[in-house]
Amino acid sequence: MHIPDGFLSVKVSAATWVISLCGIALCLKKVTARLKDKMIPLMGVMSAFVFAAQMLNFPIFAGTSGHLLASALASILLGPYAAAIVMTCVLVVQCFLFQDGGITALGANILNMALVAAIGGYGVYSIAKKMTGIIVATAMAAWLSVVLASSVCALELAASGTVALTIVLPAMALAHALTGGIEAAVTCLIINFILKVRKDLLYKP
Amino acid sequence: MEHAFFDEYSHSDSVIHRLEPRVKILAFLLCILFIAFATGYNLKIFVPYSITVISLILLSKVPVAFIFKRVVSLLPFILMVTIFLPFIQSVEGGEKVSWGALTLPVSYNGIRLFVSVVMKSCLSVMLTTLLMVSTDFASLLKALEKLRVPSLLIMIISFMYRYVFVLEDELMKMRQAKECRSVGGSQWFHLKAQANMLGVLFLRAYERAEKVYLAMCSRGFDGHARSIYDSKIKTRDMLFLVFLAVILTLIKLYG
């Protein structure tokens, strides 16, 4: 879902950059207030964890494999704002070090995969948790985080005039509705494990 | 996990290597901005842009083949998302391609857009790769901090970079241990095992973060990140930047 350079118009690129910068600033403030001086080592090592987790190959079927986005996972473990920061750092490093996503598109990528996926995912989780159990809420949050992020991505591509909305939105949303299944399954398995071993580490608002 | 291929060229000597990191970042960013936001379906403009990018690579003495290899490895992903462009860009009523009596469902504008987007992505990848290969990561982070990126983010990224290798190693060792005990088992069985490994990795990472925090406190950490920044911008750095800006502007106006 990383958008390379050249796909977005100046307006969309600039707008998403502005929104993302404001979003990151807000998240930094919130997380600093909560974690204080523990913030740097914890966020740093957690970012390394998400990065490593994203590298893992999950076999789906017939030789195909998928990767974890981990935004929802991060937000259930660390809280929405910390997760957004962690995902931002991962995206920045992926952009520069691996050219995974363009620099001009970084604002949009952060908006989609850090802000929408992590904060939106957590929103879904916290609401669903009250009605169903943690695991079902996790599945819903993970699935929706992927679908929502890819939908916003489609909107950005359409708004840039690169692709028509009527084509890109269904295409992206559908494709990610499928990969979202893996995200949901793996995220649930991980959360289930942590619930058994160190329940206290799940984020408490 | 090895990043040997980046470190291999980051300590060479060339005009590009000797650029002050802040100026280098701004110069490359400028190039990417000009290229990524080139308007319209004018494909001819990519010739002078490509020449500019290749000149920068030649100036840096990093082998062109190395940079090209990087682009080629990313090409499948770029093509995967762009391949449909020629087929659907008929929104602006562009002329469809016709071959004798056959009218193909592809428009000329669609093809132009496809080539344009692919060129932009490729050139931008080349520039970003060159930037990373000609600057060591620590200097890059310090330069970004001086360019007003929040030092909190810079420190977090610095920690991330430091510990990514440690965690990757732990993950790899877990996988090796799992392979040693894997005789059969369904996809789901292995999926569960991998998910558990990530769970373990999370716990170890969390506990490691706590220990690092203690080590930091033991050395007087009080929440503020402090560093020494030594690099000074020289006239020749600014001259380079201005020269590049002029070239890019000329290309944009007359390309």
Place this chain on the structure above:
Amino acid sequence: MAKKVIEIQGLNFYYPDSTHALKNIALDIFEGESVGVIGPNGAGKSTLLLHLNGILRGDNHIKLFDMEISDKALPLIRKKVGVVFQDPNNQLFMPTVFDDVAFGPLSMGLSKDEVNRAVNEALREVDMLDCVNRSSHHLSSGQKKRVSLATVLSMRPDILVLDEPSSDLDPKHRRDLIAILKRLSATKIIATHDLDLVLEVCSRVVLLNAGRVVVTAAAMEVFSNRQLLEENDLGIPIALCKAG
């Protein structure tokens, strides 16, 4: 009469899960001493060490340089007591060796020149000056251990606390480390399973078991008491083993 730098009286510490980790510890450390803290796994060695710079606070019967450990005194304590952790990966968290060794001096507010001087001296003491601009993850474990030590030496602490300094070191690097430790003039407190290191570096030994101080005496006195060592699940330094 040597000055008392650490005074511990009746120290008790409980883990969050209520385990009684340290039981009524009483201990005096004098200036310039090298003290080895030995004992089986789980004896409380690391826990005790973490009290010496205020990371853990038991019921606070510790005085450092005649100073009670309080929140206000912490910055000063951290300057005077340097702790080197067992896993160098936790100690080396900056991008380059220079940055890691400079971290302590920078946090102390030293000027750029003073920081540079401190870093150079510290790296010279551990023979790692030629690696000053390298990144930590490229170093071997022996090199990482030495740089870890340098990260604390650059703060010029009066008291050096080391947790398992020779673990994971091959014989050559272990000998190098012992040589470095013998050269350092700071007061040293070393928690370790490496009894031969204790024999070479330390004059006095504190034997901990199950959170209690079993005995504190001259190193040779403790090591020649086979029964004492056996009762506390300890081996004998190889240097003292007689053939046959």
